[in-house]
Amino acid sequence: MTGIFADPDDAVAGISDGSTVLIGGFGMAGMPVQLVDALIRQGATDLTVVCNNAGNGDTGLAALLAAGRVRKMICSFPRQSDSWVFDGLYRAGKIELEVVPQGTLAERMRAAGAGIGAFYCPTGVGTPLADGKETRTIDGRDYVLEYPIKGDVALVGAHVGDRAGNLVYRKTARNFGPVMATAATLTIAQVNRVVEAGELDPETVVTPSIYVDRILDLGTAEAAS
Amino acid sequence: MTVVPLPTTVEHLGRGPLGRDELAAVVARDIPRGSFVNLGIGQPTTVADHLPADSGVVLHTENGMLGMGPAAHGDEIDPDLVNAGKIPVTELPGASYFHQADSFAMMRGGHIDVCVLGAFQVSERGDLANWHTGASDAIPAVGGAMDLATGAKNVFVMMTLFTKEGTPKLVPRCTYPLTGLACVSRLYTDQAVFRITPDGVTVVETYGTTVQELAARLDVGLRTLDDR
Numbered sequence: 001m002t003g004i005f006a007d008p009d010d011a012v013a014g015i016s017d018g019s020t021v022l023i024g025g026f027g028m029a030g031m032p033v034q035l036v037d038a039l040i041r042q043g044a045t046d047l048t049v050v051c052n053n054a055g056n057g058d059t060g061l062a063a064l065l066a067a068g069r070v071r072k073m074i075c076s077f078p079r080q081s082d083s084w085v086f087d088g089l090y091r092a093g094k095i096e097l098e099v100v101p102q103g104t105l106a107e108r109m110r111a112a113g114a115g116i117g118a119f120y121c122p123t124g125v126g127t128p129l130a131d132g133k134e135t136r137t138i139d140g141r142d143y144v145l146e147y148p149i150k151g152d153v154a155l156v157g158a159h160v161g162d163r164a165g166n167l168v169y170r171k172t173a174r175n176f177g178p179v180m181a182t183a184a185t186l187t188i189a190q191v192n193r194v195v196e197a198g199e200l201d202p203e204t205v206v207t208p209s210i211y212v213d214r215i216l217d218l219g220t221a222e223a224a225s
Numbered sequence: 226m227t228v229v230p231l232p233t234t235v236e237h238l239g240r241g242p243l244g245r246d247e248l249a250a251v252v253a254r255d256i257p258r259g260s261f262v263n264l265g266i267g268q269p270t271t272v273a274d275h276l277p278a279d280s281g282v283v284l285h286t287e288n289g290m291l292g293m294g295p296a297a298h299g300d301e302i303d304p305d306l307v308n309a310g311k312i313p314v315t316e317l318p319g320a321s322y323f324h325q326a327d328s329f330a331m332m333r334g335g336h337i338d339v340c341v342l343g344a345f346q347v348s349e350r351g352d353l354a355n356w357h358t359g360a361s362d363a364i365p366a367v368g369g370a371m372d373l374a375t376g377a378k379n380v381f382v383m384m385t386l387f388t389k390e391g392t393p394k395l396v397p398r399c400t401y402p403l404t405g406l407a408c409v410s411r412l413y414t415d416q417a418v419f420r421i422t423p424d425g426v427t428v429v430e431t432y433g434t435t436v437q438e439l440a441a442r443l444d445v446g447l448r449t450l451d452d453r
Binding site: 028 | 290303304306307308311316322323324326328329333352357362363364366367368369371375376402403404406
């Protein structure tokens with residue numbers, strides 16, 4: 001049963017210290033900014049955050065980092081022109097970093113959501129990112145053993161949700177949302193608009209309701225459409 | 226992919242090295258019609274400007290789209306529609322959107338015909354180094370570079386052949402941290418175009434220089450198409 005919330009602070013209630021938090025978005029496209037801001041107010045700390053990037057500018061994930069709440073970042077591309085908050089923490093030795101190839105990052109979360117124990121992946125063979133990992137040759141090709149990344153919480157930005165908990169996304173803002181939604185114990189999505197059950201065409205639902213625990217209704221569909 | 230080989234190595238003399246735009250045009254010329262193609266961030270993105278209107282090439286962007294159109298301007302700009310470099314882009318008829326696991330399954334699964342990447346170094350066996358300088362104070366960031374290098378059916382690299390200091394970037398062994406092993410099949414540089422196979426490096430064309438001059442400056446064995 002999916003809960004529908006109007007207040008972001010209610011939507012993020014109960015996130016514990018030490019949680020692994022999956023945060024959607026590729027840069028700012030699909031970034032659940034209101035949920036991240038609410039997480040900052042909520043106060044959970046000692047977090048491991050999984051996100052493609054390590055924050056942009058001074059808002060959203062960058063603000064969560066600046067508030068000192070994140071112990072470790074798992075991401076594919078932390079270094080950007082506007083990632084000065086992360087850069088400063090990293091250079092000061094105040095944050096741990098695990099760099100994962102982007103496709104492997106997605107697949108490790110997919111595996112978590114799909115109940116896969118581990119998988120052999122060709123990406124990264126022979127590179128520093130495979131150091132210390134088990135490798136195996138299958139049909140003449142080399143692979144690296146990769147383990148799932150399971151979240152305690154996923155914060156996802158979608159476009160429209162229905163009262164049953166189904167989600168659709170918009171353009172390239174879809175990115176990590178559907179995968180992260182499957183990979184966490186508690187999935188919280190923010191949407192521009194919530195519609196009645198039955199209003200979304202079941203053929204076009206991208207994230208089925210079974211994966212979605214809470215929806216934050218931003219009520220901004222007109223502005224975003 | 227079918228590529229009609231040039232019959233013989235061509236030395237384009239009486240001219241300088243290729244400019245950046247000219248290099249992009251040479252890469253575009255070698256992309257087969259109807260291919261599914263991923264263009265890396267930065268200079269490879271400019272290859273799209275040189276594809277003929279009727280090329281039938283479908284551009285993949287790893288953040289989750291096939292059928293990507295040119296950069297968006299003015300009213301076209303939509304924060305929900307960006308490319309892998311986070312630049313606002315447009316969508317073409319026939320476009321589709323998909324999530325990250327699907328996007329990289331497409332790549333890793335060998336469905337992308339060609340990807341074009343930049344590089345710090347390429348080795349004579351086609352190893353690629355393009356994600357990390359190895360400097361101890363650098364923040365490592367890999368993005369989709371390793372997935373692309375490993376997954377695409379054909380990996381084309383475009384770069385200058387020498388650093389600003391004149392050091393070769395086509396090398397016997399990469400000294401920078403690797404992105405992928407034996408993955409580069411074509412190397413497009415300002416001074417020459419190379420094919421890389423398990424047999425070694427073959428010069429296809431030179432620009433403003435000769436095979437002999439390049440052989441003297443590179444620490445890599447060079448063959449020509451005429452050596453077959």
